Amino acid sequence: MILEARNIFKSYGSIKVLKNVTIECHRGKIYGLIGANGAGKTTLFRILLGLIKQDSGSIEINSQGIKPIGGIVEKPALYGYLSAFGNLKVFAQIQGLKLTKELFYQSMEQVGLSPTRKDVIRNYSLGMKQRLGLAIALLNNPECIVLDEPFSGLDPMGIFALHELIKKLSSENHITVIISSHIVSELTDLCDTLYVLNDGEIIKSGSTAQLIKENVTTFKISGKNLEMSEVLKDVSAVFLNKSALVSPKSMSISEVLHKLTKEGIEITACIPQTDLKALFGREPV
Amino acid sequence: MISLIRSEIYKISKQSKTLYALAAILIIEGFVIMSAYYQGAGIIDLLLDNLKDSFEFRGNLLNGNLIIYLILNSLWFHIPLILMIIISGFLTSEYKDKTLETVMLQPVSKLYFILSKYIVSIVFTLLIVLILAVTTFFISYWIFGYGDLVVYLDGLNFFKSDDAFYRLIYAFLSGSITMVFFSVVSLTLAVILKDATKTWIVSAIFLICSNLLLKIDFRNDVINELFFSKLTDSWQYFFYYEIPYSTIYFKNFMLLGYSILVMVIGVLIFKRRDIQG
Numbered sequence: 060m061i062l063e064a065r066n067i068f069k070s071y072g073s074i075k076v077l078k079n080v081t082i083e084c085h086r087g088k089i090y091g092l093i094g095a096n097g098a099g100k101t102t103l104f105r106i107l108l109g110l111i112k113q114d115s116g117s118i119e120i121n122s123q124g125i126k127p128i129g130g131i132v133e134k135p136a137l138y139g140y141l142s143a144f145g146n147l148k149v150f151a152q153i154q155g156l157k158l159t160k161e162l163f164y165q166s167m168e169q170v171g172l173s174p175t176r177k178d179v180i181r182n183y184s185l186g187m188k189q190r191l192g193l194a195i196a197l198l199n200n201p202e203c204i205v206l207d208e209p210f211s212g213l214d215p216m217g218i219f220a221l222h223e224l225i226k227k228l229s230s231e232n233h234i235t236v237i238i239s240s241h242i243v244s245e246l247t248d249l250c251d252t253l254y255v256l257n258d259g260e261i262i263k264s265g266s267t268a269q270l271i272k273e274n275v276t277t278f279k280i281s282g283k284n285l286e287m288s289e290v291l292k293d294v295s296a297v298f299l300n301k302s303a304l305v306s307p308k309s310m311s312i313s314e315v316l317h318k319l320t321k322e323g324i325e326i327t328a329c330i331p332q333t334d335l336k337a338l339f340g341r342e343p344v
Numbered sequence: 345m346i347s348l349i350r351s352e353i354y355k356i357s358k359q360s361k362t363l364y365a366l367a368a369i370l371i372i373e374g375f376v377i378m379s380a381y382y383q384g385a386g387i388i389d390l391l392l393d394n395l396k397d398s399f400e401f402r403g404n405l406l407n408g409n410l411i412i413y414l415i416l417n418s419l420w421f422h423i424p425l426i427l428m429i430i431i432s433g434f435l436t437s438e439y440k441d442k443t444l445e446t447v448m449l450q451p452v453s454k455l456y457f458i459l460s461k462y463i464v465s466i467v468f469t470l471l472i473v474l475i476l477a478v479t480t481f482f483i484s485y486w487i488f489g490y491g492d493l494v495v496y497l498d499g500l501n502f503f504k505s506d507d508a509f510y511r512l513i514y515a516f517l518s519g520s521i522t523m524v525f526f527s528v529v530s531l532t533l534a535v536i537l538k539d540a541t542k543t544w545i546v547s548a549i550f551l552i553c554s555n556l557l558l559k560i561d562f563r564n565d566v567i568n569e570l571f572f573s574k575l576t577d578s579w580q581y582f583f584y585y586e587i588p589y590s591t592i593y594f595k596n597f598m599l600l601g602y603s604i605l606v607m608v609i610g611v612l613i614f615k616r617r618d619i620q621g
Contacts, residue, residue: 108449111618126451136442141358152351154450195446
């Protein structure tokens with residue numbers, strides 16, 4: 060295990076932000092921390108990164124490296140008046156690392172940024188700043204990185220590129236990645252394990268596939284002539300434009316799809332719809 | 345620690361506000377010189393009108409030494425105010441831009457980080473005073489030439505040109521300790537308040553109050569001797585006929601002690617506080 064946070068409590072005055080939070084992370088895996096806004100995700104990350112102290116509980120990071128853990132909290136906070144080289148130079152220098160030309164090129168290429176760009180980073184897009192922030196977080200080769208809402212404000216291409224980068228860091232560099240988000244779809248394709256944080260408490264945890272399966276009750280089926288289907292009428296589907304929302308109770312979704320095929324309906328997509336109330340709430344599905 | 349100091353110097357050298365600080369100081373200097381150039385002779389005549397009946401003045405009293413003394417007097421308010429604004433900004437801008445968080449996400453000691461800020465602030469202050477002094481001496485002697493210095497300090501004091509030159513140099517050296525004190529206070533205020541505008545306002549109030557309290561008699565010898573505001577005028581003592589070296593040493597030593605105390609308070613507060621976004 061690379062990181063273990065056990066029984067973490069944190070309050071601000073009378074407001075209890077974290078209540079008995081425990082998470083365990085293994086080497087080279089990707090973990091997702093999901094929860095609504097204000098659930099306590101950023102506070103937990105700040106504690107994991109040592110920015111703030113917990114009221115009680117323990118954090119153990121099993122790494123012998125100079126920098127056991129790196130990360131970005133909320134937006135990447137960088138020196139806007141410096142270039143990418145200047146930023147990397149400052150952040151390398153303060154941790155006793157000499158930024159050689161080779162290291163600069165390697166750091167920039169690792170996150171998919173052009174090392175030839177010389178202008179100050181206040182001209183960069185948010186996605187580029189995220190990447191540069193990640194390059195800074197990766198200086199000195201931490202074994203674990205924590206990314207707080209890294210997809211926030213990124214366009215779909217930026218989200219895809221960051222997904223690929225995180226997967227690469229996990230699979231090729233065996234870095235443990237912990238990501239938070241309040242958007243389920245951002246984490247489902249990426250994370251091995253999910254923790255669900257609600258009102259400062261971990262209310263659910265487990266493999267992403269299992270948790271999603273447990274919290275999916277509705278599927279969005281797209282195809283041609285759906286409104287002609289008797290099967291969809293039988294399962295009380297809600298018809299939308301060229302799609303239908305199905306919440307089958309008497310049969311499984313695979314049975315519904317099988318029967319639709321038998322009816323000659325051409326299905327183009329079947330997308331599971333996570334029940335957010337069930338996932339974020341305390342009630343069992 | 346050395347690498348932290350080097351990175352702080354690198355950041356300062358790349359920030360436009362450093363240039364603004366230098367420009368502000370040179371503008372103040374320019375204004376004093378320009379006013380002296382156009383109006384100085386008239387003011388000197390007005391000041392010495394009565395004395396001219398009893399004494400004979402040789403040479404030009406509106407000379408480089410007088411101009412340097414006038415610019416030296418910007419150490420009362422203008423220079424410390426500029427320094428306090430710039431130096432508190434070294435930290436408040438890191439709070440505002442949240443770069444402090446990114447710094448603290450690296451394997452960096454909070455103690456060494458804030459100490460490096462204080463050290464660089466002190467070096468920056470000394471450098472600004474040095475630049476002010478060098479440019480003042482150079483420009484004043486170049487435009488107005490040499491001559492005897494007349495200073496009003498509990499009466500009119502006259503110093504020969506060579507004597508005035510050394511007194512002015514020592515006054516700048518002594519004044520730099522006062523400037524360091526105000527710089528350290530502003531950085532500690534930045535640690536406490538975090539916000540730039542609040543820090544500027546409180547720094548300005550601190551400076552004004554400090555100057556006002558200097559003139560107040562507390563009717564208590566201990567307070568009159570040891571209270572910090574009573575220690576910030578050591579550089580003026582070089583313009584008495586007999587320089588009271590022991591008083592100057594005492595004031596500067598005490599002011600350095602206050603600077604260290606204020607710095608320790610700032611370091612302790614910074615170390616204990618969470619880094620909050």
